[in-house]
Amino acid sequence: MAALDRLDSRAADRIAALCRRALERPPSADELRACLWAPDQPAIVRGDPDVGVVATVPGAAPPPEDPTARCGSLRLLVVDPARQGQGLGTELLHVAERDLIGQGGSVVITVGADPPYYLFPGVETTQLAMLCLLERNHYNRVDATYNMDVDLADVPPPTPGPVVAGPGDRDDVAAFITAHWPFWEGEVMRALAKGTLAIERDGSGVAAFCAWDVNRRGIVGPVGVRVELIGKGRGLAVLLLALDRLRADGWARVEVGWVGPVVPYARVGGTVGRVFFVYRKTVTA
The missing domain is CATH 3.40.630.30 (Gcn5-related N-acetyltransferase (GNAT))
Incomplete structure (x- = not known):
C-alpha cells in the first residue's frame, strides 16, 4: 500500500x-x-x-x-x-x-x-x-x-405519554442516565441533541428512554427503563414512539442494535437478524 x-x-x-x-x-x-x-x-x-x-x-x-x-x-x-x-x-x-x-x-x-x-x-x-x-x-x-430486525408495517401507533426529548429535558435526562446507565451517557445525550430520543416521565422523573439514529441511521438503541418499572410497559411505550418516528422518516424496516433482552422487541414483531x-x-x- x-x-x-x-x-x-x-x-x-x-x-x-x-x-x-x-x-x-x-x-x-x-x-x-x-x-x-x-x-x-x-x-x-x-x-x-x-x-x-x-x-x-x-x-x-x-x-x-x-x-x-x-x-x-x-x-x-x-x-x-x-x-x-x-x-x-x-x-x-x-x-x-x-x-x-x-x-x-x-x-x-x-x-x-x-x-x-x-x-x-x-x-x-x-x-x-x-x-x-x-x-x-x-x-x-x-x-x-446481534441485532434484531423490525418490519414497521404492522407496528401499532404510539400510545399517549412518551414524548421526543428536547433541550428542556437535558438536565433530567443527564441525571437519570448518570444514575442508572452511565456507560450509555454519550449515546443518549447525542440522541437528545439530535432530536432522536423518546422519553416517558412519571411522578419520580424520567421513567424510560429509547434512542434511535445515534451512530447509524435506521438503528434503534440504546433503550432503558427504570429498574422497578421493568415489565410494566414503559419500555414498549418509548419504543413505539421511536419506531413511529422512523416510519415517518420513510423507513419500512429497521434494526435494533446490540440487543440484550429479546422479548421487548419480539413484542413488536422483531426477529433476530445480523x-x-x-x-x-x-x-x-
Whole structure:
C-alpha cells in the first residue's frame, strides 16, 4: 500500500465509497465523520481511502476480566474486494496494533463492543475474510452480539405519554442516565441533541428512554427503563414512539442494535437478524 498516512475527515467520502464496495449495510460519509472524528474521541485513521483503511481508538474501557488493563479498540478495517488476498488487511492490522501500543508495554485490543461511537457492534458473521484475518493473527473470539430486525408495517401507533426529548429535558435526562446507565451517557445525550430520543416521565422523573439514529441511521438503541418499572410497559411505550418516528422518516424496516433482552422487541414483531463476533488480543511491544 502506497500510503499509510493519518487521514482526516476530508477522506470520509472516499472511505464511504470504499465501504460500499466492501461491506454489507455500509456506513455513510456523515456517519463515518461522526464515529471516526468525534471531537471527544477521535480515532487514528490510516491508509489509502481508495484501497484500504484502518481506524483505532486508544484508551478504550478495559474488559471486565482485567479492569486495570491498558486498552484500545479497532473501530474499522476495510479493504477493497479487488485488493483482498494480497496482504493489505494484515498490513493494516499490524499498523493498528503499533498505533495502539504507542510508547511500549502491552495493550488489550478489542474488535467490536466499542461504545459510544461504534459503527458495528462486532464483526458480522458474513464477513468471512475479516474473521479469518483476525484468527490468523491470534485474536480470540470472546463474545457474540446481534441485532434484531423490525418490519414497521404492522407496528401499532404510539400510545399517549412518551414524548421526543428536547433541550428542556437535558438536565433530567443527564441525571437519570448518570444514575442508572452511565456507560450509555454519550449515546443518549447525542440522541437528545439530535432530536432522536423518546422519553416517558412519571411522578419520580424520567421513567424510560429509547434512542434511535445515534451512530447509524435506521438503528434503534440504546433503550432503558427504570429498574422497578421493568415489565410494566414503559419500555414498549418509548419504543413505539421511536419506531413511529422512523416510519415517518420513510423507513419500512429497521434494526435494533446490540440487543440484550429479546422479548421487548419480539413484542413488536422483531426477529433476530445480523450476528456479530467480538474479538480480543493482548499485544506487547
